[in-house]
Amino acid sequence: MARLVDIRRSIFAQIVLWAIAIAAIITGCLWLLTDTTIRSTSRTALERAVEVDLAGMVDIYASGGRDELARRIQDRLALQPRDGHTAHYMLADKANHRIAGNFDTWPGLHAATSESADIISPDGVRAHGRAMQLSPDLKLVVAHEDRDIGPLRRQVAFVYGAGGLLAVMAVALAGWLAVFRLGTRIERINAAFRHPDNQALARLEKGSHDRDEIDELTRHSADALARLRRLAGAQRETTDQLAHEMRTPLMHLDNRLVKALSATPDAETAARIADARQEIRRIVRMLESLLDIAASQARRGDRHGLCPVDLSALADRLGELYADSAEESGHTLKLDIAPGVVVEGEEMQLTRLITNLLDNAFKFVPAGGTVELRLKPGPCLTVCDDGPGVPEAERERVFDKFARGSEPGSQDGAGLGLALCRAIAERHQLEIALLPSARGACFMVAPQAGRRATTDRLHG
Incomplete structure (x- = not known):
């Protein structure tokens, strides 16, 4: 059974986390771009409205004179549009005395240069205004309040937040499903390397169908483990046979020496035969130790049989x-x-x-x-x-x-x-x-x- 994915060690889990983070960042960047666009569009529309309104006032003055302009200003102040920018006006003489409009004092814009800037309206609201010098002793300022786009921005933020959350959840779900699937396939390979028994190799070969890179890796791993098992088996068989072939003549030689000792030779010959037997036993012990070392090294990391x-x-x-x-x-x-x-x-x-x-x-x-x-x-x-x-x-x-x-x-x-x-x-x-x-x-x-x-x- 596949083990749970360790986020700190799994490269697939880290890729999913990066994908989630990138999806969240992209959503945030799109919202920021949209919010900036909304504010920029609203600002452009405000400035455009002031320009159009001012141009209309200039046309009225050119065709009807100062009195007609003053009357039109009062009419517009009385009939403010409900769905547009609230407009404010001031028609003043060269001493800044108000002739018409709702500004109490001249807002400080330089009429000779047609200066435009943000000012405070008579209602105390931020507005964008522009001044115009109509004649040497007459000047006009037109200002429109900035429309409140806060509700629109909040709606857009909600839409992006909800959409971004759904996108992140979709990426996370799809990613974790992919991580689980890939992790299961990789774990099958790791399990076979940890315990390279027949069942693990059978599961490894069963999961290889050459569909993608993981399947190719699975097939190569199964082939490599099968070759290693064959080599290890051949090595153990060879060493066992070698040990048997070397032990047998040594034990026969030892038996002959025992028979020689039973023939009651002289003391010097008996001592030499005893030394020879001791040397034979030392060689056998050394051979057995070498075989044990080789067998242990060949099975290093193999948990089978433990x-x-x-x-x-x-x-x-x-x-x-x-x-x-x-x-x-x-x-x-x-x-x-x-x-x-x-x-x-x-x-x-x-x-x-x-x-x-x-x-x-x-x-x-x-x-x-x-x-x-x-x-x-x-x-x-x-x-x-x-x-x-x-x-x-x-x-x-x-x-x-x-x-x-x-x-x-x-x-x-x-x-x-x-x-x-x-x-x-x-x-x-x-x-x-x-x-x-x-x-x-x-x-x-x-x-x-x-x-x-x-x-x-x-x-x-």
Whole structure:
């Protein structure tokens, strides 16, 4: 089943959010453009009305004289249009004394230059007026009040707001449907990579029909995973066969040496045969470790076959087992195991991980030393000791295969124990690290983020 889309990580969800934001911005810009157009048109119409009214007054003066003009001004003031701009007039002499009109004082416009500007009407309302010099001793001003376009602007804003909201909702709905569909298809690919089993591959191949780029990616992913499974299977089959072919003659050789020992040879020959048998067992153990490392690395990230493992119970059992041998060898084993720590894994491999770390610690810690096994939720597994530690020059390669240190006792093994620990940890999506310590060595196994947080807590 597809997981819920994580907005912070999904590129499709981010595209939808950007589309919603762009739709909202475009709607806002269109409303702003329309509002500006309405105000500009209203202003142009106001100025045009003043110009037309003034031109009519000039014609009346030219044809009828000053008295006719004064009478017409009073008529117009008495008959104001209901659906137009309210008009105001003033006919004055050169001393600014009113002859006709409803202005008490000259509004301050320069008539000689036919100045036009916004003024305050006799009603106290903002108006646009223009003055005209009709004769040396006569001048006229015509002003129209600015029409209130607030209701119209609010209606337009409501229309754009409602339309924009519907557009954003439509984009969001269509976008989220597309995100869910694309997210489901991408999740099918990711699920197949996380758990590349037969069912995941079957679902992947079923969803590929070469309709678009996602289907093409699905088909290529299915082909790649199928090839990887075939290669991994062939590799495991080859390594298993190789192990069998190499183990069999070695065990036959060991049996012959046993028979040779049963023939009661002399002491020197018996000692040499015993050394040869020990070398054979060392080679077999090294071969098995190499095969385990290869198998763990081949299955890195593959969750198939993992099941819940009570790591606390496993660590307790191993701790009790090693406590007895530690007492016999003169060591002290301290246990600090938190209960209820459960992980998804393979119990046999996790057992080898812990035993290899404990074996490595007891190997280098002299008698009288202390080894501590700790397990905290996370999981966070640490094995620390107060032995000689790992020299600074060897810390970088301590997890490499066949890496053996310069300390006494480090040349006894094949140098594969810690390499196997790292391979097992990576198989379980964990990380193993050698932590800085004032004395001895301290190895920690934890998820990468958990290891960093724990390291900061230990050394912060």
